[in-house]
Amino acid sequence: MSAAPEISHGTVASAGRAQISARTLRTDRWWLPPLLTFAGLAAWVAYATVRAFMQEWYFVEEYNYLTPFYSPCVSVGCEPESAHFGRFLPDVWWLPYASLTLPFLLLFRLTCYYYRKAYYRAFWLSPPACGVAEPHKKYSGETRFPLLGQNLHRYFFYAATLISVINTYDAVLAFGKADGGFGLGLGNIILVANVVALWAYTISCHSCRSIVGGRINNFSKHPMRYKSWQFVSRLNTKHMELAWLTLATLALTDFYIMAVSAGWISDLRIVG
């Protein structure tokens, strides 16, 4: 294996291999899934960025609806009723109100085993699809900085669990109206659905699967851990779907609260 010319655009096969110049011989629309992934993720990131820096329409005071993009709201710029954990960050335009948590949420998803697959394929084209040559000349995978940092996923998982608790707290608080009475509206249902989806996504995490039981070799001696592992494993098979579902519920929840807060629509009330 002395002569090992790199494949760049699939035009030259390494010495000794079948000399086929095509980058791929796939006849299906292999480019479609990475394209959709690219479009979906890019759109979401764009929306989230705009919203994170908008610094308005994140809270419906009357019904205690706080969008997850601003939870917990800890900037001095936050509306006092929306801030359950104090207000201490300076109110400057480049600092989102939930700056305490957003970086961790971002890193949790960035290091997630599913999203890694998605953006390695769709953004980095490494590879764009199975059996389609990637354009890079060198490849070292996750062995070096910064990608070595992907191994920190479990810490962001811990953080994400904490944040899910806060989101749950928000969703529960939203059942109490500003006047102190119990209320139930479409916003509550959306908030709860979002929180349920977030928990499912968070719990189905591969790191979680390892932590609850995957790392042990003697399930038979730890029946509770085995049960937990089985539960997480079942959810884990849906990790990709949950990843997309939570992107959707997050955006939808945020948009709904923005729309109500801005007065574009009014909340559909069921009780109170």
Place this chain on the structure above:
Amino acid sequence: MSPDIERPGNIERHDYDVVVIGAGGAGLRAAIEARAQGKRTAIISKSLFGKAHTVMAEGGCAAAMGNVNSNDSWMVHYRDTMRGGKFLNNWRMAELHAREAPDRVWELETYGALFDRTPDGRISQRNFGGHTYPRLAHVGDRTGLELIRTLQQKIVSLQQEDYRETGDYDSNIRVFHECTITDLFVSEGRVAGAFAYYRGTGDFVRFDAPAVVLATGGVGKSYQVTSNSWEYTGDGHALALRAGATLINMEFLQFHPTGMVWPPSVKGILVTESVRGDGGVLRNSEGKRFMFDYIPDVFKEQYATSEEEGDRWYADQENNRRPPELLPRDEVARAINSEVKAGRGSPHGGVFLDIASRLKPDEIQKRLPSMYHQFKELADVDITQEAMEVGPTCHYVMGGVEVDPDTAMSKVPGLFSAGECSGGMHGSNRLGGNSLSDLLVFGRRAGAGAAAYVDGLGGVRAAVAIDDVTEAQKRALLPFSSATEGGENPFVVHLELQKTMNDLVGIIRKADEMELALKALQDIAVRARTVSVAGRREFNPGWHLALDLRNMLLVSLCVAKAALERRESRGGHTRDDYPVMDSDWRHVLLVLSALGEDNVNLVRQEQLPMRPELFDLFELDELKNYYTGEELGGHRADASGSDKGDKL
């Protein structure tokens, strides 16, 4: 011949203590043993390392460990094996097999095998046709794969040991894969080596070794409908014959009752017996469970006579008799054959094997995952929803090289044989699950036998005669030579051979048809000698087949000749003109030896009588079904004053 074909010059040469031909279960186990005894060992494999036909074994490996039913013991296993083989087995082999199988299975766990477990953590065992108790160690329905992978990985671990010591993985045990042996070298009346070609390059290679273990498997590729892969061309059988060894029991071929019958391209591929072990039933086109009509008298006691009793057995095996779907394979195969002949077959010429109506879909997928996939992917049939169509397929040859049971050595000093290519162990019919255990028990014995033989030589080895090498080379290149120019396409001749054997020496045999077959084989022999191939020596399938044809032909002759000679029906040999089992034939072995290039000679030989304490393991009443009156004289029942034995 062009220089590229002829390639004059020196032939690659290797010296070993033991050369094992075949890298299936028996070959690998033999090699492990020979290496463990300090012998430098080569393993020669026609296909890639780890692809051997052993992977096809699905059901399990029979060993009387008694993990599921503690009543089991080697003696029960021994009785089952002899019964299955209709008492024609080499009883010493059956004894060794039953005694040693548990140790061989346990040993696999130390190599890293992961069998399915019982609730208390031991190796789980499943029911199978002909076995009194749940006895088959298994991994789902891919036990053969587990076995071959485990042995393969054990060899790798031995190589790693050698690497740590010598810096060379291959120093004591080396695998030559995609390499086919075409000739054995015999000098001064004993084994001296072997001649081979690499399939990839077409280059020749010679192995000089005082001991050769044949572990080449079976002969199924001589038949049209077979569960066997292309490798099963009877190489070991033919090599042994040409080296001067003898074959026995060649008339006994096992037709597995359940092979796929549709689509045509997969016709013959196996449907594991576990389907029936786990509750699958056979039905004809009228929906009838016909097996109840086919319970032979000798098995009347052990099998259920009503569907209700048969069904109860799956849950409670202590108090019910097993359903007749689990009769030995020969019985079931014949029954299916009869149903199809009587016009009650399925649309594609088989019968229905129904598990869909017997187990829940998720249960089927869990217990029979590879069957589920096999039908889903090859036939587009969902076995959790509909019945499978199945029919008999040529599966296993009971006959093979005649060997000494304890050392596995053939008549030729230095030539050993183990596994399917040796004969005697299974008598006239093999029980399911006894094949994998056979590989392990006799693989190990052959390896040990070869090592002891080499030790006994004290360094004096027979030298390979250079003329033999030249001759072997010439023979191998014959299909390329001008002598065969304009000769036939080997694929065509092969098809002809398969059709002849399938139609004329198949599952039901008649004297006139077999005589026709013998004539046809003579004709095919002439044509086979002149098949010609085009192209180059690198990976040329036509050439490979041309060389394999020689072996298939010789083996087919043995089958046809022995089948014509044996005038009775027993196990894997069913004669339309002699439909019953005849006690006078039980103790007769038909021994074949080579007669010139492509002919064989047949003589009758008496089977040695069973050792008394083994004989006494059976009840006299049962033995009467198989033995002649005078043979029963030594039985314990007879010695204690009973005169029942004389009344037969």
Place this chain on the structure above:
Amino acid sequence: MSYDARFRVWRGDDEKGELVDYPVEVNEGEVVLDIIHRLQQTQAQDLAVRWNCKAGKCGSCSAEINGRPRLMCMTRMSTFTETETITVTPLRTFPVIRDLVTDVSFNYTKAREIPSFAPPPDLAPGDYRMAQVDVERSQEFRKCIECFLCQDICHVVRDHEENKESFAGPRYLMRIAELDMHPLDVADRQKEAQEEHGLGMCNITKCCTEVCPEHIKITDNALIPLKERVVDRKYDPLVWLGSKIFKRPGA
């Protein structure tokens, strides 16, 4: 029920080769391997192809069909339309020997580099006790038929010949996972997986799982859990700290 299909088969050796067009008869129920055999018997007697069991159990007849690694014996012709051209090439990650046959020795080399099962030294044969739930994970990986399709599709070596040295490939990383999860194995494998066998090269893009004919969840059940176990050992400061403070005997 039969029709003429258009096959395009790569013919050549380790120096050069080309795609050759063959019109060939196809009958109902056939698989790609049947068609390749028909070509051998009729038009191309010396067409080299490796195969064995023809039932998807041995993993010999690996090739790339329309650019996707498949077992030829398990690819039914009915999955194609009658008019499409079916392109069959050898595996593109390994050196080709001839036509559809490749030199897969890379895999056997890697197999030897993975330390073998290490049983507890004092446990006698026959005394092994393992619960079914404890062996099930490793059993899934032992379904592997070593067709090497995952090794072929993995871009780490498919697109970067130079990585072959330092990367064991999905099949053999899975072998490490299998042994690491074995309830009785006593060897320490986790650090080695990362440092010697290139687990860090894997960027979990899951092509190995996509092509596995045995439907083994290589990425989710073997590679990611192994990565997480490596994190336990190498990248988890809490675990590291814990191991320093609470030194357990034998740990």
